[in-house]
Amino acid sequence: MQITRAGEYAIMGATCLARRGLGKAVMIHEVCKEEHIPRSFLAKIFQALTKAGIVRSQRGIRGGFTLARPSAEITVLEVLEAIEGKLAFDRRLQEPASCHDTHACTLCDLFTEAQHRVREIMGSTTLADLTRPKAEVMKRIQGGNLHNGNGPRARALQTI
Amino acid sequence: MQITRAGEYAIMGATCLARRGLGKAVMIHEVCKEEHIPRSFLAKIFQALTKAGIVRSQRGIRGGFTLARPSAEITVLEVLEAIEGKLAFDRRLQEPASCHDTHACTLCDLFTEAQHRVREIMGSTTLADLTRPKAEVMKRIQGGNLHNGNGPRARALQTI
DNA sequence: GGTAATTAAGACCTTTTTAGTCCTCTTTTC
DNA sequence: GAAAAGAGGACTAAAAAGGTCTTAATTACC
Ligand code: SF4
Ligand code: SF4
Numbered sequence: 387m388q389i390t391r392a393g394e395y396a397i398m399g400a401t402c403l404a405r406r407g408l409g410k411a412v413m414i415h416e417v418c419k420e421e422h423i424p425r426s427f428l429a430k431i432f433q434a435l436t437k438a439g440i441v442r443s444q445r446g447i448r449g450g451f452t453l454a455r456p457s458a459e460i461t462v463l464e465v466l467e468a469i470e471g472k473l474a475f476d477r478r479l480q481e482p483a484s485c486h487d488t489h490a491c492t493l494c495d496l497f498t499e500a501q502h503r504v505r506e507i508m509g510s511t512t513l514a515d516l517t518r519p520k521a522e523v524m525k526r527i528q529g530g531n532l533h534n535g536n537g538p539r540a541r542a543l544q545t546i
Numbered sequence: 547m548q549i550t551r552a553g554e555y556a557i558m559g560a561t562c563l564a565r566r567g568l569g570k571a572v573m574i575h576e577v578c579k580e581e582h583i584p585r586s587f588l589a590k591i592f593q594a595l596t597k598a599g600i601v602r603s604q605r606g607i608r609g610g611f612t613l614a615r616p617s618a619e620i621t622v623l624e625v626l627e628a629i630e631g632k633l634a635f636d637r638r639l640q641e642p643a644s645c646h647d648t649h650a651c652t653l654c655d656l657f658t659e660a661q662h663r664v665r666e667i668m669g670s671t672t673l674a675d676l677t678r679p680k681a682e683v684m685k686r687i688q689g690g691n692l693h694n695g696n697g698p699r700a701r702a703l704q705t706i
Numbered sequence: 707g708g709t710a711a712t713t714a715a716g717a718c719c720t721t722t723t724t725a726g727t728c729c730t731c732t733t734t735t736c
Numbered sequence: 737g738a739a740a741a742g743a744g745g746a747c748t749a750a751a752a753a754g755g756t757c758t759t760a761a762t763t764a765c766c
Contacts, residue, residue, distance in 0.1 A: 387547065387549055387550075387553075387630060387633060387634070387635070388547070388634060388635060388636065389636055390547075390723090390724065390725085391724075391725060391726090392724080392725075393547075393728095394636065397653060398651075401653070411741095412743095413741070414741090424725085424726065426724065426726070426727055426728075427727085428725055429743085430726085430740075431746080432742085433742080433743065436742090436743090438564070443741095443742060443743085444733095444734080444741080444742080445732075445734055445735095445740085445742045445743080446732095446733055446734025446735050446736095446739090446740060446742080447731040447734065447736070447740045447741060448734085448735065448736095448740085448741080449733085449734070449735085449741040450741075450742085454617055455636065456764095462656065462676070470547060472743095473547060474548060475548060476549055477548065492676055492678075492684070493554075493557060493558065493676060494612055495683060495684055495687060496622065496667070496668070496671055496676070496683075496687060497549070499667055499687045499688060500663075500664045500668060501598075501728085502665075503660075503663040503664065503667065504660045504663065506663075507656070507660050507663065508656070508660060513658055516652055516653060516656070518652075520652050520655070523652040523655060523656075524655055527655060527656060527659045528659060546691065550752090550753065550754085551753075551754065551755090553757095564761075571712095573713095574712085574713080575712095584754085584755065584756085586755070586756055586757075587754070587755055587756085589713075589714085590715095590755085592713085593713080593714065593715080596713090599736075603712095603713060603714085604712085604713080604762090604763080605711085605712055605713045605714080605762040605763055606710090606711060606712050606713080606761095606762050606763025606764055606765095607710070607711045607712065607763065607764045607765070608711085608712085608763085609711075609712045609713065609762080609763070610712075610765065611713085611720090634762075707763090707766100708766090709764100709766085710763100710764090710766105711750075711762100711763085711764085711765105712761105712762080712764100713760105713761085713762075713763100714759100714760075714762090715758100715759085715760075715761095716743070716758090716759090716760100717740085717756105717757085717758085718755100718756080718757075718758095719754100719755080719756070719757095720753100720754085720755080720756100721752105721753080721754080721755100722752070722754095723750105723751085723752070723753085724749100724752085724756090725748100725749090725751095726747105726749085726750100727746100727747080727748075727749100728745100728746085728748100729744105729745090729746085729747100730745090730746105731742105731743075731744075731745100732741105732743070732744095733740100733741085733742080733743090734740085734742100734745080735738105735739090735740085735759090736737100736739085736740100736752105
């Protein structure tokens with residue numbers, strides 16, 4: 387139940403590019419140094435992000451990586467799934483029809499909902515959001531007013 | 547980013563005990579057969595649940611396992627964490643103070659919130675809930691009116 | 707008290723995944 | 737054409753997942 391390093395590094399790396407601005411080519415080396423990520427590992431990760439159309443690469447002298455789109459249009463979920471594959475809390479939620487008996491078991495329904503909640507927040511948080519000042523980000527994330535705003539949400543479950 | 551088989555089996559196994567009722571000793575063998583879980587693997591899992599005070603064991607002839615408390619007082623989160631350890635989306639959220647630089651990085655704040663949402667639903671769903679008819683469970687889970695009820699929540703993000 | 711049935715405990719095993727590295731291309735700029 | 741990037745693929749070590757197996761310790765019942 388943990389995000390892999392690869393996924394984590396992908397988000398950090400992409401956020402790093404977001405901070406540099408669109409169109410500015412940044413070398414792997416620079417990103418690695420800034421975010422403390424092993425160089426050849428990040429190279430692999432950025433390769434995958436390139437294929438996924440999230441970043442663009444430029445070879446040769448003065449080459450590097452840059453975001454393929456404005457950072458406000460790239461969600462954290464998108465980056466994560468480009469590396470880890472589609473988010474699935476349970477193997478049975480990846481490919482359906484593996485339910486051995488369609489009787490009264492409701493476990494996958496619970497998993498689906500939990501997963502949905504994660505997708506909700508990850509899918510509505512963009513790289514641009516992550517580059518904003520901490521206080522602002524916290525307020526946005528915890529306020530619960532995502533892009534379909536529905537007021538401040540209850541925080542009564544803090545202790546759970 | 548997946549729940550392990552052990553965690554999954556733990557919930558299924560405990561739910562199976564919940565269906566039999568409090569105090570009724572059920573042998574591992576029976577649970578395994580019903581839920582399609584390898585016998586010796588479930589034995590290990592139930593052993594851990596026993597130590598965690600979630601189930602009670604009885605050795606010898608006519609022995610078996612039973613829930614240690616009413617099923618309505620045992621949350622899915624509790625069972626899951628007894629097996630997998632405390633839920634943590636990122637290694638850095640398990641033990642704090644591993645933040646190499648406390649600068650403007652807000653990634654862990656996002657992870658914390660995502661994790662919180664999972665705890666919210668897993669922590670408010672009990673084994674008793676899982677034994678109820680499917681339609682009823684779905685309604686409860688998706689309605690969003692958990693034990694601190696705050697009305698039906700927006701489902702606009704269905705497509706995310 | 708003996709025996710059969712049941713869980714407890716821990717050592718052990720195999721496969722898969724994670725977290726990388728390394729080497730050889732290819733592309734691009736100067 | 738030389739130097740400086742990334743692309744691609746093969747490879748690897750360590751850890752985690754997903755179990756099994758064997759030897760106890762209990763307990764009910766005859
Ligand atoms: S809902 Fe229950 S029976 Fe169906 S696939 Fe999920 S765990 Fe298995
Ligand atoms: S908030 Fe950012 S810098 Fe701090 S531990 Fe998390 S990822 Fe690292």
